[in-house]
Amino acid sequence: MNRYNTPNRLSTDSGKKYYPTFRYPTIVEKTTDVYIIGSFSDRLDNLAYAYYKDPTLWWIIAEANNIGKGDLLVPVGKQIRIPTEITSIIEEYSALNNL
Secondary structure (H helix, E strand, O other), X not given: OOOOOOOOOEEOOOOOEEOXXXXXXXXXXXXXXXXXXXXXXXXXXXXXXXXXXXXXXXXXXXXHHOOOOOOOEOOOOXXXXXXXXXXXXXXXXXXXXXX
């Protein structure tokens, strides 16, 4: 679910295109989640690719850890939770945003 390829692109009265604000689901902790400690070169998009084979799903890891507001870098030394059961997360994201 690439949040930038959605059909919900809007236009102002003057024709300027923009994306609406997206809402994100609450990502509940599960026993299947994986935990890592952030290292110097870790980025959210690279972790998403490593665990989900899709770098555009970086927002799942960001939301689960309350990080990624303006920066894809993972804080060094911070424990990061990586949800592994993402189907329901993506479905809820789609429902919340009418996708």
